[in-house]
Amino acid sequence: MYLHGTSTINAQGHLEIGGCDTVDLRNQYETPLYVMDEALIRQRAREYIEAFKKSGLSFQVAYASKAFCTMAMCRLVEEEGLSLDVVSEGELYTALQADFPPERIHFHGNNKTPEELQMAISAQIGCFVVDNFDELHLLNAIAAENKTQVNILLRVTPGVEAHTHEYISTGQTDSKFGFDISNGSAYEAVQLALDKPNLVLLGLHSHIGSQIFEVDGFQVAAERVSAFAVQVKHELGATFRVINLGGGFGIRYTDEDAPLEVSEYITAITDAVKKHFTRVYQTLPEIWVEPGRSLVGDAGTTLYTIGTSKDIPGVRKYVSVDGGMTDNPRPALYDSKYEALLANRALEEAEETVSIAGKCCESGDMLIWDTKLPHVVSGDLLAVACTGAYNYSMASNYNRIRRPAVVFVKDGRSDLVVKRETLPDIVANDLIPQRIQKQPFALERNS
Ligand SMILES: *Cc1c(COP(=O)(O)O)cnc(C)c1O
Numbered sequence: 022m023y024l025h026g027t028s029t030i031n032a033q034g035h036l037e038i039g040g041c042d043t044v045d046l047r048n049q050y051e052t053p054l055y056v057m058d059e060a061l062i063r064q065r066a067r068e069y070i071e072a073f074k075k076s077g078l079s080f081q082v083a084y085a086s087k088a089f090c091t092m093a094m095c096r097l098v099e100e101e102g103l104s105l106d107v108v109s110e111g112e113l114y115t116a117l118q119a120d121f122p123p124e125r126i127h128f129h130g131n132n133k134t135p136e137e138l139q140m141a142i143s144a145q146i147g148c149f150v151v152d153n154f155d156e157l158h159l160l161n162a163i164a165a166e167n168k169t170q171v172n173i174l175l176r177v178t179p180g181v182e183a184h185t186h187e188y189i190s191t192g193q194t195d196s197k198f199g200f201d202i203s204n205g206s207a208y209e210a211v212q213l214a215l216d217k218p219n220l221v222l223l224g225l226h227s228h229i230g231s232q233i234f235e236v237d238g239f240q241v242a243a244e245r246v247s248a249f250a251v252q253v254k255h256e257l258g259a260t261f262r263v264i265n266l267g268g269g270f271g272i273r274y275t276d277e278d279a280p281l282e283v284s285e286y287i288t289a290i291t292d293a294v295k296k297h298f299t300r301v302y303q304t305l306p307e308i309w310v311e312p313g314r315s316l317v318g319d320a321g322t323t324l325y326t327i328g329t330s331k332d333i334p335g336v337r338k339y340v341s342v343d344g345g346m347t348d349n350p351r352p353a354l355y356d357s358k359y360e361a362l363l364a365n366r367a368l369e370e371a372e373e374t375v376s377i378a379g380k381c382c383e384s385g386d387m388l389i390w391d392t393k394l395p396h397v398v399s400g401d402l403l404a405v406a407c408t409g410a411y412n413y414s415m416a417s418n419y420n421r422i423r424r425p426a427v428v429f430v431k432d433g434r435s436d437l438v439v440k441r442e443t444l445p446d447i448v449a450n451d452l453i454p455q456r457i458q459k460q461p462f463a464l465e466r467n468s
Pocket of ligand 1: 231
């Protein structure tokens with residue numbers, strides 16, 4: 022397994038993260054356990070800020086909190102000077118409870134409810150990323166009721182869809198998100214937004230994909246957005262102060278992945294904006310980006326205790342852990358690949374090929390197919406790397422499995438940031454209607 026951030030193997034042959042021995046972490050917090058390398062999260066945040074500072078452009082780096090949203094994470098994000106994207110009342114509430122500055126919160130989503138819009142207006146958040154015509158009308162109406170004006174970006178689809186290694190140029194974009202540039206909806210949305218007295222149109226937003234390893238998709242998106250800006254300036258006399266080019270910067274899950282450095286993505290984006298907008302505007306727009314995965318993904322490691330094994334001679338050996346698709350649904354959902362390490366015997370030679378199974382009642386509940394490990398026995402500690410993004414945030418209670426705890430580790434110190442769910446938590450919202458409650462014996466008799 023590739024050792025990310027502060028991960029290292031100590032003199033006892035144990036995996037250590039943030040100066041904390043993972044065997045000690047298991048003893049203290051039990052498994053499954055999400056371990057987040059705080060120094061690595063901070064380092065990634067600083068890489069974004071540094072790259073933008075070098076460009077000389079004004080900027081905001083907004084953490085897409087859906088990747089991993091907890092109150093402690095919101096605190097880290099504020100301390101590092103980033104902004105925060107939220108997509109629901111739950112993420113907004115988490116940020117507000119963590120005292121995250123509302124003016125640095127951006128609200129995304131293709132179906133924000135009236136209640137969510139009202140909550141965000143009351144909190145005086147910094148910006149709404151408006152996704153469709155219904156929202157444009159609704160947000161203006163709610164802002165008017167509140168006798169206020171709100172900042173907006175319009176989410177546009179520039180006809181670029183980026184995948185890991187290539188981008189696809191699509192004409193008419195088939196997507197549930199945003200206003201299409203090529204069919205004129207984006208233009209119509211700009212006209213409408215300019216006419217709405219309670220909306221302040223700051224600019225445009227585009228997000229082209231996720232786990233992207235090349236810069237050309239971002240470059241083409243910047244070019245198409247700039248061409249649209251030219252049209253809007255000439256025909257409507259309006260200029261955009263902000264161009265948001267989204268997130269999607271790739272990370273290394275396995276050695277098949279070759280992401281660029283953060284600075285390479287950002288330099289490509291700022292260079293593209295300089296190149297395409299210099300001929301459009303006297304003052305270059307402020308650039309916003311929204312990394313999610315790349316801020317937290319490789320900072321996370323999940324620790325599991327190994328339980329049963331099933332060896333099918335000549336076929337495969339299954340090794341089961343005390344978690345699975347409930348704490349990491351990505352292999353089942355996306356066929357995602359992960360790497361593992363035997364954390365309590367990390368220096369021993371890998372000698373057998375095994376497949377790591379979860380404990381849920383689904384054949385698809387597999388974490389890793391065919392990985393080499395030392396001979397494992399029940400009670401061993403398994404570490405799966407790169408689980409910081411879209412693991413905790415997508416965790417479920419399938420099979421009524423309790424969701425794991427999350428700890429931040431740094432400089433030999435560990436702090437619980439999410440408690441492990443308890444069995445009473447599992448039934449906390451359950452109700453039994455009176456008519457099917459178990460009756461005392463005397464009442465059961467028909468007299
Ligand atoms: C999910 C999302 C992001 C973050 O994507 P990552 O791949 O995690 O960087 C950014 N912006 C928008 C609009 C998103 O939906």
